[in-house]
Amino acid sequence: MQATSVVHRHFLGGDAPTFSSLRPKPIPTTTTSFAIRMSLREDAPSLAVVGVTGAVGQEFLSVLSDRSFPYRSIKMLASKRSAGKKLTFEDNEYVVEELTADSFNGVNIALFSAGGSISKEFGPIAANCGSVVVDNSSAFRMDDGVPLVIPEVNPDAMSHIKLGSGKGALIANPNCSxxxxxxxxxxxxxxxxxxxxxxxxxxxxxxxxxxxxxxxxxxxxxxxxxxxxxxxxxxxxxxxxxxxxxxxxxxxxxxxxxxxxxxxxxxxxxxxxxxxxxxxxxxxxxxxxxxxxxxxxxxxxxxxxxxxxxxxxxxxxxxxxxxxxxxxxxxxxxxxxxxxxxxxxxxxxxxxxxxxxxxxxxxxxxxxxxxxxxxxxxxxx
Ligand SMILES: NC(=O)c1ccc[n+]([C@@H]2O[C@H](COP(=O)([O-])OP(=O)(O)OC[C@H]3O[C@@H](n4cnc5c(N)ncnc54)[C@H](OP(=O)(O)O)[C@@H]3O)[C@@H](O)[C@H]2O)c1
The missing domain is CATH 3.30.360.10 (Dihydrodipicolinate Reductase; domain 2)
Structure with a gap:
């Protein structure tokens, strides 16, 4: 079986599954410290990760950290089942919150990966709150007016969407295949x-x-x-x-x-x-x-x-x-x-x-x- 990283790597013990053969790749301490200095900034957007306890949600955290994505704050959102669980991200401890209609106040960018029905219900709510939603589900992919974007392939499809304009928007991530x-x-x-x-x-x-x-x-x-x-x-x-x-x-x-x-x-x-x-x-x-x-x-x-x-x-x-x-x-x-x-x-x-x-x-x-x-x-x- 192949070695792989991720699932629940950000959890502080608790009921994380034991993927004995799937050890996470360690993030070097120096990289993490550098990421903290560069990423957590007052002038950066506030983020929300919806479905943070899932396979894609956990990878969101890894990628944000690996790429030193700048953020002012980050909300960790999942279902009621996970509410209250603790996780660490870039050496800070966060408590997972239950996703509700009030979750998006003040959120600039919301990364969604909690399934199509959750996206359909909460994506428009987040966009109406002014968040730019990047959605991993198939909920909006074929909707006219929702860009379906691979940055290396068709970046121009989302060129009309601006952060800080006060207007929310939906952007769809294509299917993985x-x-x-x-x-x-x-x-x-x-x-x-x-x-x-x-x-x-x-x-x-x-x-x-x-x-x-x-x-x-x-x-x-x-x-x-x-x-x-x-x-x-x-x-x-x-x-x-x-x-x-x-x-x-x-x-x-x-x-x-x-x-x-x-x-x-x-x-x-x-x-x-x-x-x-x-x-x-x-x-x-x-x-x-x-x-x-x-x-x-x-x-x-x-x-x-x-x-x-x-x-x-x-x-x-x-x-x-x-x-x-x-x-x-x-x-x-x-x-x-x-x-x-x-x-x-x-x-x-x-x-x-x-x-x-x-x-x-x-x-x-x-x-x-x-x-x-x-x-x-x-x-x-
Ligand atoms: N896996 C992939 O490679 C991949 C690739 C492209 C797109 N996607 C899409 O990304 C989405 C998530 O996939 P995944 O593979 O990460 O699934 P997953 O591992 O099963 O994770 C699902 C996530 O959704 C959360 N969730 C479920 N019900 C919820 C609710 N009622 N309210 C709030 N959060 C809820 C779960 O939270 P709890 O832990 O609290 O249940 C968990 O964080 C799907 O739409 C999938 O099609 C996945």
Whole structure:
């Protein structure tokens, strides 16, 4: 099982889960002290993290700290179940508060990751209070007037939203698989225009939240001991297995996760004609998604030029060593900001240089969720 960081790393003991194989990466003391000096400032925005006890919420705290995001104050919000729990952030102790309609008074930026129904209820309340909401759920992604933003791809979509204008706003973070895919594919699209994209995903437990990660670890132990695996989050055995993504299946046979890739790509690229199809699979990897992507272009693009374009793309690293068969893996990108791309090769089923196959891995809690949202927040500063 791979090593990974995060879940509940900011808790002061209490009932934090015991992820024995998932030790958090230590934050060096010097970095933390530097972050405190630079980040906690009277002239900086006040923040709220909604869903702070969850997988993405905990990663928000890590990313804010790692990037020395400036803040005047920070509210830690979760459900009634977590109210009163203590956590530390940058050496200060905070008490988790229950999310209510009064939570957003004086909050400039609210980072939401508590699920779609919570976003639908409290996102507009926060925006009406003057907060700029960066929302990780799917609640507003396809709404006209709500920018759907990957900072490296379409920063202009949110250029009309200003912090300090007194007006609140909603900004949506795309689905994690969409972010990881478009980080690598957009630079190629900008060069040769993608006409059609076929995506197959291999999605980690962390994409389904902290409880799913716990279930995978528990099931792995149970199966190795010959016991019947406990299935609470997923209907079927997850350890030593894989299955079609657990999102609801729609009348067209696609599941919601697959249709997010289709619709969000069109909105982010502002290209209603691009053809996208996807098959999303949950695999027993603890953290970080992988995606196999087949591309068809309007203009020719050979694999060497594609590799050079990807090497220069922001937030992308190329791992593509055919000689020693070394390509991206979920383990290698776990806890990393960059998306890794490899297996870059001409699609032999298409004539000329009009098709490419690539393989992408990205940490979907980080670039697929918390990091992307914090980068959006940084563009507001
Ligand atoms: N995991 C990912 O990779 C990923 C990627 C992109 C987007 N997202 C989206 O981010 C959101 C959170 O995902 P996650 O993986 O972090 O889930 P998670 O680990 O299950 O965490 C859920 C969080 O929501 C809070 N919450 C639940 N009910 C609440 C309520 N009634 N009021 C206030 N807070 C409430 C929980 O608080 P308690 O601890 O108090 O229950 C917890 O902090 C989802 O919308 C998900 O689709 C996740």
């Amino acid at each position: 969409t972010i990881i895919c478009l980080m690598a594919v957009t630079p190629l699209h900008q060069r040769s225009k993608v006409l059609r994209m076929v995506v197959s995903t291999y999605q980690a437990a962390s994409g389904a939240g902290a409880a799913a990660m716990e279930e995978l670890e528990l099931q792995t132990r149970e199966v190795l001991k010959g016991k019947k695996p406990t299935c609470k989050i997923f209907k079927q055995q997850y350890a030593f297995n894989l299955f079609s993504h657990n999102a609801p299946v729609l009348s067209n046979g696609y599941n919601e996760e697959e249709m997010k890739l289709v619709k969000e790509t069109r909105k982010i690229w502002n290209d209603k004609d691009v053809k996208v199809t996807a098959t999303c699979i949950r695999v027993p990897v603890m953290r970080a998604h992988a995606e196999s992507v087949n591309l068809q272009f309007a203009n020719p693009l050979d694999e060497d030029e594609a590799r050079e374009i990807l090497k220069k793309a922001p937030g992308v690293v190329v791992i593509d060593d055919r000689v020693v068969n070394n390509f991206p893996t979920p383990l290698e990108v776990s806890n990393k900001d960059d998306v890794a791309v490899g297996r870059i090769r001409r699609d032999v089923s298409q004539d000329g240089n009009y098709g490419l196959d690539i393989f992408i891995c990205g940490d979907q809690i980080r670039k697929g969720a918390a990091l992307n949202a914090v980068q959006i927040a940084e563009m507001l500063l």
